[in-house]
Amino acid sequence: MDTSSVPEQGMKHEMHGTICRHPRHRAVPILAIIIGLEFFLAEIGVLTWEFVNVTWPLLLIVAGIVGLSGHHYHYHDQ
Numbered sequence: 001m002d003t004s005s006v007p008e009q010g011m012k013h014e015m016h017g018t019i020c021r022h023p024r025h026r027a028v029p030i031l032a033i034i035i036g037l038e039f040f041l042a043e044i045g046v047l048t049w050e051f052v053n054v055t056w057p058l059l060l061i062v063a064g065i066v067g068l069s070g071h072h073y074h075y076h077d078q
Contacts (some may be wrong), residue, residue, distance in 0.1 A: 031063050
């Protein structure tokens with residue numbers, strides 16, 4: 001039996017075509033945007049490289065901890 005489309009227990013996956021709109025699945029793209037913005041802002045002088053060198057690894061660590069924690073965010077359809 002193919003379980004690739006079966007949602008995890010307690011999680012509701014809203015599908016739009018082949019794209020899952022579950023809030024947890026947006027974490028990686030959002031994290032990539034934040035880290036990319038940090039590097040861009042450091043490159044143009046808005047942020048210091050010292051700040052970026054400390055924060056981008058911390059963002060990855062926090063994202064990993066959240067991903068491994070198994071905490072499920074429940075939301076209600078409106």
